[in-house]
Each structure stands twice: as C-alpha cells, then as structure tokens.
Amino acid sequence: MTSTNSTRLTVLATGGTIAGIAGSAIAKDYRAGEIGIDDYLEKVGGLGLGAQLSGRQIANIDSADMGPGVWNPLHAAIAEAMADDGCRGIIVTHGTDTLEETAFLLDLTLPADKPVVVVGAMRPADAVGYDGLRNFANAVRVASDPDAAGRGVLVVMGDRVFAARDVRKVRTRGTEAFRGFPRESIGLVTPASLEWFGAPWRQGRAAAFGWTTELPEVVIVYAHAGLDAESVRRQIGDATRGIVVAGLGEGNMPEAVRTALVEQARNGVAVVRASRTDEGLVDREPEDRDNGFIAARALNPQKARVLLQLLLADGISDPAAIQQKFDRR
C-alpha cells in the first residue's frame, strides 16, 4: 500500500520485464517475471504517487507464455475491481511482447466505465535506467484521472498513452518501443502531468463482446517469397476455425496460397487478410467477395486474430458479417 490519498487503484500483476531481474548492470540476459507484486509496490511506495495501491498477483510470467490460462483470471479480477465502488482505476503490469494482444482482448470485452491501464517496461528492474518505475508512475497518473474513463483499455509506455486498438510494439529494444496506428498516441503523460488529445469516445458504451473462456483456434499464416500451399496446409488442423494471413504489402499472397485459402473459406474457415508490414490499411478488394475473404483494415495480424476469435466464439462466421465488424474497428 502507498500513500494516504483516497484515490484507490487496483494493481494486477502478470510478470514481464517490468518485474524482471538481470542480477547485474552488465548482464546481457535477464529473467522476466521475477519480482512479486508486494515487493514491487514496496519499491514504488517511496515515490509519493498520491494513490492508494492494492496489488494482486495474477501470474508472474514472460508474456511469451500469455494466453487463456492467465487471461481468464485476469479478466475476472478486473471485473471484480470494476464492481468495487472504492476502486477508481485498474493497472495491469504485463510483459511488452504480447501486451498489445492482451490490451485489445480486454478492450473488446470490458465496459469503459473505469480506467484500465496496461503498462510494461523494456528494461529489467535492476537495469541502469529502468523505465518500469517511470512507466508505472505514469500509469498511476492515468488510472487516477476521471477523464481516462470512456476511452477503453489504455496502454502507457514511454510517456505516451495509447488506445488498445492502435498500440503496437515496433522495436525489440529501447524505451520508445511502442507506437500507435492509425492513431498515434492519444495522450502525453509524466508522473506530474497528463494531456489528452481529444475527448473520451466510449462513454457509457457496453463491451463489444461477453467474456468467453473458450477461444476457437485461429492460426496466423506468415506470407513470404516462396511460400507454398503445402506448408500452409500443414498449419491448418481439424480444429482450425479461422486463418489470418500476415500478408505481403496490402495483404497479398502467392497465387497457390490464395487458391488453397479460397478452398478453406469454401469449407467454412474464416480467412482474414492482414499485412506483415508495420503500418497501413488492408482494404477490401473486389475479388474478396468471391474468394470469401475478409480484409483486416487497420488491425495487424495478431490483433486481427484476437477479434476473429471473439467473433467466431460469438457465433459470427459469415464473411460479410465478420467484415462489417472489422470495418468498425
């Protein structure tokens, strides 16, 4: 617990580099998810952040291992904190590698009544220039702000606030590893200040999807020069309900792969064309209708996969109906 201030925030810890330890300032490797939430809150206790923080350990993992096993208890803990009248906002600490997928999944399945802020760090806690303290202090500033509600799930990294739909990790190293597309950051934050660009857009709106503990199998096929239909077929099993193509440029793929995927679409598998490039829209093409394909629009492959899983879990499997939902994201 920190401070005597009445703003009470719930901190849900899942691990990652923000809770990582290297053991020495010159060590090249480190272990993510080492520091427990109680020790972490003791560490930030002296910063004078002006909020009362109550912590809960949901997991302590490298986010490479993130998935339904952690998402289920995490979602339940957030729902519980949202229902707690005394809790003003929720902070989720998370590894940066899959942070965007968790943030987007939560964004689609939670109401926007209270701020939910996902935060991580690029350097382990004992590194020189550890960014986790600053990012965390920034997250406290955002989660304490009543104006943060109604914007969906937010991500705070490197003095910037991103919307879950837009945020993506674009660099392997360095503290400026996150960007937003198509919107860049939606706010600027320091431990002492917060500037929003624009008004809340989701006020009073319910979650787009109910929570489900069963997400259907959706695979991502990474397109490249020389990709053949056989290696694509090897990725697809009997349980596969959807395929997202991390396509070339604007969602393109070799002709043989296209033919193989048209066959999958005819068999009722949802096929989404996204792009393996960092940024840019994948728009609908005239032949998508005949092929039974869906265009991912602004979503990158890993986020398109999350949305497709939720749609399929919700019983939406017709390509035109799926396309409509992608058009609205």
Ligand code: SIN
């Ligand atoms: C992880 O994603 O858990 C490791 C990498 C990071 O947090 O930056």
